[in-house]
Amino acid sequence: MEAGTNYTAILFFFIFVGATLVITYWAARRTKTTEHFYAAGRSITGFQNGLALAGDYMSAASFLGIAGLVAMNGFDGLIYSTGWLVGWPIILFLIAEPLRNLGKYTFTDVVAYRLKQRPVRVASALGTMAVVLTYLIAQMVGSGTLIKLLFGLDYTLAVIIVGCVMMIYVLFGGMIATTWVQIIKAGLLLGGATAMALIVLSKFGFNPINLFAQAASTGCDPAAPAGSQMFCYGQKVLEPGTKVVTGAWDAVSLGMALMFGTAGLPHVLMRFYTVPNAKAARVSVMWATIWIGFFYLITFVLGFGAMVLVGQKNILAVGGGGNMAAPLLAQVIAGDVFFGFICAVAFATILAVVAGLTLAGAGALSHDLWVNVIRGGHAPQHEQMVAARASSIILAIAAILLGIVFEGQNVAYMVGLTFSIAASANFPALVMSVFWKRFTTWGAVSSILFGTIATLVLIYCGPTIQLDLLGPKAPPAGSPADVVAAYQAAVAAIKSQWFYFPLKNPCIYTMTGAFLVGIIVSLLAPERSAQEGFAEVERRAVLGEPRGAAAE
Amino acid sequence: MNEAEARLHAVAAKRWRIAIWLSILMLVAYYGFILLVAFDKPLLGKILASGTLASGVAVPGLSLGILLGALVIVAAWVLTLVYVNWANSKYDHEIHELAHLRG
Numbered sequence: 001m002e003a004g005t006n007y008t009a010i011l012f013f014f015i016f017v018g019a020t021l022v023i024t025y026w027a028a029r030r031t032k033t034t035e036h037f038y039a040a041g042r043s044i045t046g047f048q049n050g051l052a053l054a055g056d057y058m059s060a061a062s063f064l065g066i067a068g069l070v071a072m073n074g075f076d077g078l079i080y081s082t083g084w085l086v087g088w089p090i091i092l093f094l095i096a097e098p099l100r101n102l103g104k105y106t107f108t109d110v111v112a113y114r115l116k117q118r119p120v121r122v123a124s125a126l127g128t129m130a131v132v133l134t135y136l137i138a139q140m141v142g143s144g145t146l147i148k149l150l151f152g153l154d155y156t157l158a159v160i161i162v163g164c165v166m167m168i169y170v171l172f173g174g175m176i177a178t179t180w181v182q183i184i185k186a187g188l189l190l191g192g193a194t195a196m197a198l199i200v201l202s203k204f205g206f207n208p209i210n211l212f213a214q215a216a217s218t219g220c221d222p223a224a225p226a227g228s229q230m231f232c233y234g235q236k237v238l239e240p241g242t243k244v245v246t247g248a249w250d251a252v253s254l255g256m257a258l259m260f261g262t263a264g265l266p267h268v269l270m271r272f273y274t275v276p277n278a279k280a281a282r283v284s285v286m287w288a289t290i291w292i293g294f295f296y297l298i299t300f301v302l303g304f305g306a307m308v309l310v311g312q313k314n315i316l317a318v319g320g321g322g323n324m325a326a327p328l329l330a331q332v333i334a335g336d337v338f339f340g341f342i343c344a345v346a347f348a349t350i351l352a353v354v355a356g357l358t359l360a361g362a363g364a365l366s367h368d369l370w371v372n373v374i375r376g377g378h379a380p381q382h383e384q385m386v387a388a389r390a391s392s393i394i395l396a397i398a399a400i401l402l403g404i405v406f407e408g409q410n411v412a413y414m415v416g417l418t419f420s421i422a423a424s425a426n427f428p429a430l431v432m433s434v435f436w437k438r439f440t441t442w443g444a445v446s447s448i449l450f451g452t453i454a455t456l457v458l459i460y461c462g463p464t465i466q467l468d469l470l471g472p473k474a475p476p477a478g479s480p481a482d483v484v485a486a487y488q489a490a491v492a493a494i495k496s497q498w499f500y501f502p503l504k505n506p507c508i509y510t511m512t513g514a515f516l517v518g519i520i521v522s523l524l525a526p527e528r529s530a531q532e533g534f535a536e537v538e539r540r541a542v543l544g545e546p547r548g549a550a551a552e
Numbered sequence: 553m554n555e556a557e558a559r560l561h562a563v564a565a566k567r568w569r570i571a572i573w574l575s576i577l578m579l580v581a582y583y584g585f586i587l588l589v590a591f592d593k594p595l596l597g598k599i600l601a602s603g604t605l606a607s608g609v610a611v612p613g614l615s616l617g618i619l620l621g622a623l624v625i626v627a628a629w630v631l632t633l634v635y636v637n638w639a640n641s642k643y644d645h646e647i648h649e650l651a652h653l654r655g
Contacts, residue, residue: 075596078621079589086582089628093571093578093635205604213603213613238615239597240589248590255586259579279644286636293625300622435568542564543653 005152008340027173037174038105039273046280050287055182056356068322070303074237081296087262092285098541100281106363107269114533115441123445127425128364138414140403143350150343159403167396185352200305257507261419264426267360365391424451424510437534440527447518458506581627
């Protein structure tokens with residue numbers, strides 16, 4: 001079902017876009033060098049950057065997706081909530097400070113620091129682009145579908161609007177505008193979600209346990225057809241189900257991808273260069289962890305609130321496979337205006353995330369590839385700015401085209417793919433370059449390439465593509481026995497093919513493999529200059545850049 | 553290697569030790585939870601507390617799974633705060649005294 005045009009939501013959305021465009025105009029006048037364009041002049045405070053990180057990271061997939069998952073399955077949504085948070089302490093302990101002290105604009109700066117620039121930067125830019133493009137597809141496809149539901153706009157039009165507004169932010173306002181868009185969005189999302197959770201809890205004596213109890217004791221959805229077992233919640237909503245986690249290894253592998261993938265997302269890592277020093281980088285992760293954790297706890301309450309107050313059948317009835325749980329809850333508890341507000345916040349959420357992604361992609365294309373590979377690290381400032389802006393336009397157009405081409409794709413698996421590549425291609429190379437003295441140029445290149453290619457191949461050979469996308473459609477319940485048997489035989493035939501890979505998420509193999517490949521290749525062909533450079537890496541990771549080097 | 557350089561090494565090594573221990577604690581907390589989800593679903597379904605319905609009836613409301621999931625999030629907060637507190641007071645102080653090594 002498609003919603004009628006939602007004017008309140010569109011009004012709120014225009015207010016948001018208007019305000020952020022004013023900020024972009026202000027930011028554009030301050031964006032004169034690449035230091036401003038990529039790193040906001042390193043003038044963002046730790047607290048501000050913490051909010052911006054939260055705004056960069058809390059995607060519509062995690063807000064609408066987790067609320068929907070909880071509303072439809074109860075407990076299982078918590079597996080994603082925790083997974084998406086626990087990567088942050090890892091970033092804090094292992095990555096944030098050395099990253100800030102060793103790099104300039106991109107995480108590739110750190111990987112390439114004491115290695116041969118050209119091969120490492122080409123490989124690392126490839127890893128970055130793989131993550132940025134898959135995540136952009138997920139966000140753009142998700143946004144088109146959502147906006148169709150939320151605002152009643154045409155899919156293609158929605159994708160073009162998102163792409164164009166995001167391009168204006170990035171092209172003119174660079175990191176300064178993107179940062180403030182993300183801060184505003186984080187404030188709106190946290191404020192809106194908190195208000196909703198408070199209203200929901202006020203109906204249950206401000207005790208979430210009463211809310212869970214209500215969900216567990218609701219026999220069957222009153223809106224469900226009589227005799228149907230489909231929408232009966234019962235005590236199982238408090239227990240782990242089979243929806244998210246099908247097998248033990250799948251659970252472990254998914255956990256790895258969520259945890260270490262977060263620490264390998266280029267748009268998140270890039271934000272650490274916007275603060276003045278390592279201490280501010282540290283403080284910003286602390287705030288990001290606090291906000292994001294708080295947000296996921298609230299989302300869990302919202303999911304249960306939607307299950308009880310909206311009802312599973314009503315959520316499914318509007319389409320979007322459960323994604324509309326949170327907006328519908330807003331409508332039920334506080335009316336159409338609040339519904340419009342939450343819809344607009346969801347839209348703003350998408351804009352903030354794609355702007356961050358585009359900036360990270362532009363960093364890889366222009367800073368890593370154009371300036372450091374093609375121009376050997378020596379390009380005049382104005383040429384660097386032209387390259388940065390041209391890359392932003394290329395990425396924005398790519399985002400729009402990919403969004404249109406991939407219409408109707410399964411967004412959840414694209415997100416899984418993104419985190420798997422980030423954990424397998426980017427995280428191992430980054431960690432080894434900072435921690436391991438004997439890491440070499442070819443160790444880094446082979447580790448990144450292995451991580452990227454192995455993830456793509458294994459996901460292609462896995463159940464998501466082979467069974468869910470290419471495989472036979474499951475027959476509806478109550479089909480004749482021979483139809484069911486034929487379906488089961490077809491599935492078994494696919495599963496027995498030599499290339500079939502049984503895990504939905506290959507991270508446990510690909511990330512471990514990327515570490516092993518990096519270690520073996522490095523040990524087989526030692527690189528003296530890389531070892532000699534390690535003392536400086538160690539010193540600079542602790543102390544920061546030499547005095548005077550910053551004023552470049 | 554002079555005395556200041558040696559101190560720098562010692563400070564850096566100490567930060568890595570603390571960082572790695574805290575990372576391990578985070579991994580243990582999270583994987584403990586995930587492995588229970590994967591291997592012992594009935595345990596996580598165990599009811600710990602009851603909630604009260606509008607009618608005043610007490611019914612099961614809180615399972616061990618929900619409590620542990622929320623505790624994983626709390627653990628992430630606590631470990632983060634422990635590290636930031638240590639780094640902001642002790643570590644930064646040491647680094648500040650060694651700042652002349654920046655060159």
